[in-house]
Amino acid sequence: MTGKIDIAAIVPKVGTLYPPPLHEDTRARVKRALGNQAGLTQFGVNLTTLPPGTSSALPHWHMREDEFVYVVSGHPTLVVGDSTESLSPGDCAGFPAGEETGHCLRNETEEDVVLLEIGTRDPGERVFYPGRDLMAETSSEAFYHHLDGTPYTDIRRRGPGED
Incomplete structure (x- = not known):
């Protein structure tokens, strides 16, 4: 598809695929995949809403993918390693691939x-979550694994009220 994207027509993804109990802080997150709607394949674009008390993700870093976030509305807290900083509408942040410092945004x-997230799409990507026995491999059917390579089981999207 090319041209104007009807954001209201995009079915939102609520929650995350993180294995329990790691999904708790992200279960109310709402993502609309704008890039998918446009047929983009080289990079992703998401419009993400974080209700109060919700995080964009667990603190993480990517081996091969760059990430960029623009604050559309609200005042999220940017978490990078052990540092935090308050952001405002119009602020943005970038996270280069291979930088081994966990990052996320919290409301x-x-x-x-509301955030606009843009990132590389790499089919062989690995994502690490500092301080947790968790990594993601985009090329793996299981997707989430323990650090020893054992896959997590029962990976499914869990939104508010779902266990």
Whole structure:
């Protein structure tokens, strides 16, 4: 598809595929894959809403994919390693591939945060979650694995109220 994207027509993905109990802080996250709607294959674009108390992801870093985030509305907390910083609408952040520092955004306010996320799509990507026995391999059917390579089981999207 090319041309204007009807954002309202995109079925949102609520929650994450993280194995329990690692999904708790992300279960209310809402993503709309704008890039998929446009037929993009080389990079992804998501419009992501973080309700109060929700994180964009677990702190993580990518081996081969760059990430860029633009704050559309709200005031998320940017987490990079042990540092935090408050962001405002119009602020942005970037995370180069291979930088071994975990990052994410958290909504610690009482209003929704809306983000535009842009990132490389690499079919052989590996993602690491510092301090957790978790890694993702995009080329693996299991997707999530323990650090010893054993796959997690029962990987499914869990939204609010789903265990």
